[in-house]
Amino acid sequence: MASQTQQAWIVERQGEPKDALSFRTDWPVPSRLAKGEVLVKVQAAALNPVGYKLMRSLPNFVARRPIPAEYDLAGIIEDPNDSQFSKDDSVFGVLHILKSLKIREGALQQYARVPATYLIRRPQNITPIEAVGVTLAAETAWQALFDCAGFEAGQTVFINGGSSSVGAFAIQIAKAKGATRVVASASGENEELVKSLGADEFIDYMKQPLHEYLAQNPPSPKFHIIFDAVALKDPSLFTCSPAYLAPGGTFVSTGSIQGLRPFNLVLRTAFAMFWPSWLGGVPRTYKNVSLRHDASALEAIRQLLEEGKLKPVVDSVYEFKDVLSAYERIMTSRAKGKVVVKVDS
Ligand SMILES: NC(=O)c1ccc[n+]([C@@H]2O[C@H](COP(=O)([O-])OP(=O)(O)OC[C@H]3O[C@@H](n4cnc5c(N)ncnc54)[C@H](OP(=O)(O)O)[C@@H]3O)[C@@H](O)[C@H]2O)c1
Incomplete structure (x- = not known):
């Protein structure tokens, strides 16, 4: 990873996705990892209703914008930083909302800094596109x-x-x-x-x-x-x-x-x-129900995926440049399963 900047969809301000988001090519690649954090090369991100709902409703001073959008991601470990992972491990997981707001990280960027406990190894029987919308x-x-x-x-x-x-x-x-x-x-x-x-x-x-x-x-x-x-x-x-x-x-x-x-x-x-x-x-x-981080639930879910008892349902897949169309799709409330964005084509 030579470049110090990356492409990212950034929530700049409160509003509808088309007004709130901008596509940036100069967003810094995270350079410092805290203890327990890893750097992930993001392959795909999935949208969730909470993404656009918070864009609409959270004032800028609470969300501390600008901040990369979205929470669900799948990718490859770029820097394991003494965690349980090794470089090039395939992982998926979620940046929980409060954590995302606190560390000002998100899923719709090429490289994301993520606490290692929020990630898990991707079973070989599912692709990144399938895994990304699970967590x-x-x-x-x-x-x-x-x-x-x-x-x-x-x-x-x-x-x-x-x-x-x-x-x-x-x-x-x-x-x-x-x-x-x-x-x-x-x-x-x-x-x-x-x-x-x-x-x-x-x-x-x-x-x-x-x-x-x-x-x-x-x-x-x-x-x-x-x-x-x-x-x-x-x-x-x-x-x-x-x-x-x-x-x-x-x-x-x-x-x-x-x-x-x-x-x-x-x-x-x-x-x-x-x-x-x-x-x-x-x-x-x-x-x-109010989602909170639970590594044991994530492990149990991974096991069901591996056993073939849990099959991810993917509604649609969008290219990274087409994120606004992906938001249009999820905002219809008619998606059948996950709306996914390919970050690394
Ligand atoms: N509290 C939490 O921690 C938490 C976490 C995750 C999600 N949520 C919330 O849970 C809701 C669902 O999230 P999601 O990601 O699953 O949404 P989603 O995938 O975007 O939901 C779309 C689906 O909802 C169905 N649907 C819409 N209106 C319906 C109705 N009146 N009755 C039955 N089905 C209906 C649609 O099926 P049809 O086209 O057949 O109607 C469509 O397949 C959202 O409000 C989200 O914000 C909360």
């Missing part, structure tokens, strides 16, 4: 199921958003870890995909509101866990859940309150989440 989405699914909802083998699970990145991993993880029945929703055109991931039953949420369908066709036994992987704004799936979620069951969402509109739904959600059942609230537990 953030699969760790979220893992933490929602196990840490928030206490998932155990033998349980039944409903996943809202089976074709989303998080939902696709949640279906596969639940099945691999012994769920007796996984039911998942998406729009009708994604039925085949959702079933191919292992869902035992598919519900088209476009035909009828889910809470109505499930109340009219309650599962027997009732679900132990409902995982809303797409973070619905309308809380009806939770407020009606006693009809189809077992007593003691958990409803977990990837983010119940996102923004302040529509305000009536924000109020209904807050009420549903916090109002105690002895005062007439919903007699079921509501939790939000």
Whole structure:
């Protein structure tokens, strides 16, 4: 690596990706690694909704911009810096958001400085393009199921958003870890995909509101866990859940309150989440998953990948120069799996 500058997509300011991002060819290659950090030659980066959501909502002084965009990456170890890795190891992982903000690093650049514990060796049976979108989405699914909802083998699970990145991993993880029945929703055109991931039953949420369908066709036994992987704004799936979620069951969402509109739904959600059942609230537990670094979850996910029990779903792949088109795709909320950017063509 001779050059001291590199190409990078930099978040310069708050706003929509097309206004907030600039493509820089003079961004410095990280020159100093702290203890525990490695230098990665990035092969690919994957987009996540949190990327554009934070671009829109985080003020510049909080995000300390300019800063390279995005979090999920796959690449080759350029400088192992006395870590568990060797030069040229193939790795994938995620720069967790708070860490990214703190060390001012991101995935959409040719060389990234990353704490070694946030990375793991890539199994040989998957490519960098497949591996790159795994970490953030699969760790979220893992933490929602196990840490928030206490998932155990033998349980039944409903996943809202089976074709989303998080939902696709949640279906596969639940099945691999012994769920007796996984039911998942998406729009009708994604039925085949959702079933191919292992869902035992598919519900088209476009035909009828889910809470109505499930109340009219309650599962027997009732679900132990409902995982809303797409973070619905309308809380009806939770407020009606006693009809189809077992007593003691958990409803977990990837983010119940996102923004302040529509305000009536924000109020209904807050009420549903916090109002105690002895005062007439919903007699079921509501939790939000909030992704945190967990090296053991990443190791377990890597093992499932290696065993072929977890298959990454890639929606689309973009060249490095076409990052703004990649953002357009993910912002449709219609991607079927991961939107990936090739950093090293
Ligand atoms: N809390 C956390 O730590 C955390 C972590 C990761 C993600 N998240 C949040 O979780 C959400 C999902 O993230 P992601 O990366 O999985 O998104 P994504 O891959 O971009 O999701 C797109 C998918 O969502 C499906 N979808 C959209 N509206 C739906 C609805 N009403 N019902 C069912 N499916 C629907 C679409 O399927 P159809 O076209 O069939 O509708 C599409 O396949 C985002 O809001 C993200 O910000 C939170």
